[in-house]
Amino acid sequence: QVQLQESGPGLVKASQTLSLTCSVSGASISSGDYYWTWIRQSPGKGLEWIGYIFHSGDADYNPSLDSHITMSLDTSRNRFSLNLTSVTAADTAVYFCARDFRDDGGNSVGFDVWGQGTSVIVSS
Amino acid sequence: DIQMTQSPSSVSASVGDRVTVTCRASQTISYLAWYQQKPGKAPNLLIHTASNLQTGVPSRFSGSGSGTEFTLTINSLQSEDSSIYYCQQADAFPWTFGQGTTVEI
Numbered sequence: 239q240v241q242l243q244e245s246g247p248g249l250v251k252a253s254q255t256l257s258l259t260c261s262v263s264g265a266s267i268s269s270g271d272y273y274w275t276w277i278r279q280s281p282g283k284g285l286e287w288i289g290y291i292f293h294s295g296d297a298d299y300n301p302s303l304d305s306h307i308t309m310s311l312d313t314s315r316n317r318f319s320l321n322l323t324s325v326t327a328a329d330t331a332v333y334f335c336a337r338d339f340r341d342d343g344g345n346s347v348g349f350d351v352w353g354q355g356t357s358v359i360v361s362s
Numbered sequence: 363d364i365q366m367t368q369s370p371s372s373v374s375a376s377v378g379d380r381v382t383v384t385c386r387a388s389q390t391i392s393y394l395a396w397y398q399q400k401p402g403k404a405p406n407l408l409i410h411t412a413s414n415l416q417t418g419v420p421s422r423f424s425g426s427g428s429g430t431e432f433t434l435t436i437n438s439l440q441s442e443d444s445s446i447y448y449c450q451q452a453d454a455f456p457w458t459f460g461q462g463t464t465v466e467i
Contacts, residue, residue: 284448284459284460285448285450285462286459287456287457289456298455302456334404341411345393346393347393347395347452348407348410348416349395349407352404352406353404354404
């Protein structure tokens with residue numbers, strides 16, 4: 239059974255960098271079958287796709303956040319990470335990591351496994 | 363970005379009823395997924411590629427539609443179906459979600 243678990247600080251000061259990690263069990267992030275994804279949810283913006291990273295290290299980010307995001311892989315620990323720089327109150331949200339699975343043609347068909355989410359508050 | 367608009371925003375129904383939720387995309391898409399979310403939990407994938415039931419999801423859930431209009435139908439509503447339902451497109455970056463539909467029993 240594949241499980242994802244987010245970890246990181248619950249409170250971050252404005253203008254600082256938010257760092258989150260997603261630990262994966264039951265599947266290898268080195269497998270080429272999936273894209274490893276971050277999604278956030280806030281009352282104001284609803285569910286927002288942040289971006290994903292592939293086993294090669296290639297990543298795609300939401301253009302609205304592109305200048306503030308870096309994602310990375312740690313294959314030795316089977317986990318992937320999100321760094322969000324210069325955070326503001328608008329980055330207050332519950333952050334989820336998820337697995338984006340693909341059909342035979344390589345098209346995304348949805349997020350089939352999610353972590354339980356971690357709440358992040360940006361304080362002034 | 364592709365805008366996803368759901369209707370209604372909320373619906374109240376009784377056990378055994380059929381409930382329909384609509385999702386409209388701002389442009390033609392093919393890859394449409396539906397999720398169920400309960401309070402304090404992560405969303406759970408119900409339907410992918412508009413009409414394919416995810417493994418383990420009860421058969422009372424079904425999806426249909428094409429182009430810009432899609433539908434999630436819950437037949438024979440159960441008490442445990444009380445949740446928020448979201449649609450999501452995966453045709454064009456960035457992937458986007460609808461604003462959600464609350465189904466109350």
